[in-house]
Amino acid sequence: MSAPQALIEFFQKEAGEYLDRLDQLLADPAAPDAAAFLASARALRGSATMTRLEGLPDFASTLERIATGLRDQELRWDQRLHFAVRGALVELRQLVDKAAVWADAEQRRARTQSVALASVAAGYLSTSAPAESPTAQVVPISRFFPDDGMPAILQRNPKPAVTLAQRFRSDIAAASDGVAREAAALATSPAGPSQLALTDGVRRALLGLSDVAESYGASSIATLATKMARAPLVNSAERAGVQGFAQLLMDRELSDGHLAAQVKQTNLTWNGAPAPQVAIVSIDSLLYRGHSAVARAREVRDQLKVHWQRGSLAQPEAQSLFEELSDLLDLAVTT
Incomplete structure (x- = not known):
């Protein structure tokens, strides 16, 4: 579901102004003015939320959380993070331009870029610079999950390809x-x-x-x-x-x-413990006779049913079961 076209056009104009301000703040590789950065990022996220374009508010929200971390001195700012944020602004501007024709491709792109930006920023979580803090502070990943009711950026796959x-x-x-x-x-x-x-x-x-x-x-x-x-x-x-x-x-x-x-x-x-001795079992106890042969024949029958359902009766395992079933029929008449 998306907003009316008139609102989309208003959003594109408004978002463009916010992105221009953010570009100005990030023109210098040095850490930007945290308060101004947060104000523009928050305004951009609020404007994106009104559009109801899935994925776009998440992306803007990630940018806002980075600005919050910078303001609260929970993020270290360096050239790599600067490049990541500048790249995110380029992606955001392109996505804003496509707001009027928003589709699944744009939604996936927004979410992918959001996760990528959050992943980079996660490496800069700290209360102080490395020179002042020899041990990195452990900060919960929940810091990068929205607290404003928006969907989470990261989700656990209920059916992972590899467990x-x-x-x-x-x-x-x-x-x-x-x-x-x-x-x-x-x-x-x-x-x-x-x-x-x-x-x-x-x-x-x-x-x-x-x-x-x-x-x-x-x-x-x-x-x-x-x-x-x-x-x-x-x-x-x-x-x-x-x-x-x-x-x-x-x-x-x-x-x-x-x-x-x-x-x-x-x-x-x-550790030197002796290996367990394998008990010697008489071969007679391993042979099926009478009722035991019948019981075993039923087990073999059930296994053959499985092969039949799978269409694998031609496999060697199934052929071996056929031969065993034949022998068991002869043994069933013995006492």
């Missing part, structure tokens, strides 16, 4: 690949001084893996990687343990639960 869990597995696998390559080079190297450098390479890769794991809160992986990095790594058992650990983390097919269990067991093994 946090997927990104974790990807980053862990990448870091583990570095460990595996360094460990393989160490394992195949001849004895001599070169092994010292290769061992250091393995340690650095392990510490890098630990940092990645720690950044995701995966303390079990981080702790074990650090333990391995601090080990002598002089015998084949230690080197094989490092390689096995890296290969485990690179296996993207493992479920999260299975991976956690394997990491726990690897930690126990590294």
Whole structure:
């Protein structure tokens, strides 16, 4: 929904005057007069709000919040921020010129430019210049969200293309690949001084893996990687343990639960605990007979139904299920 054409024309004239004032204030790279900057930016935002052109008030509001931060000494002003604001004024002027023919493209452009400007300004949040403040003050990102009822500039994607869990597995696998390559080079190297450098390479890769794991809160992986990095790594058992650990983390097919269990067991093994003994099970207990064969046949039938619904009955997995179902029919008549 947009304002009447007469109001749009009035807005274009008024906004042009505000933009001219802002251009004058920003002609010098030095920090502009904060009060005058804020007054013009606020007037521009108020004028844009009346147009009801989606995206444009957001863009103007971002400029106003930068002016407010400058006035309240929450923003450091330098050449990069100056260029960003000047560039935003150019974009705003072009968008104002298109107010009469506002469409989805202009709306997206306004929102994109608004987010870009806010992202640049976020790097300049501080109560004092870096020389006076050795540690940067942490300021909530909510400072860059409007408090005047306008829609938020940034929104969380409810269905991100890559989830946090997927990104974790990807980053862990990448870091583990570095460990595996360094460990393989160490394992195949001849004895001599070169092994010292290769061992250091393995340690650095392990510490890098630990940092990645720690950044995701995966303390079990981080702790074990650090333990391995601090080990002598002089015998084949230690080197094989490092390689096995890296290969485990690179296996993207493992479920999260299975991976956690394997990491726990690897930690126990590294600390000297004996590996759990696999119980020997009689082969007779693994065979289906009578009612158990019937029950298993029903499970296979249900799996085949899934393949049929997917149109994947020709796949090798489905063919294997057909063969198993045939065998189960013979076993079902046994006691």
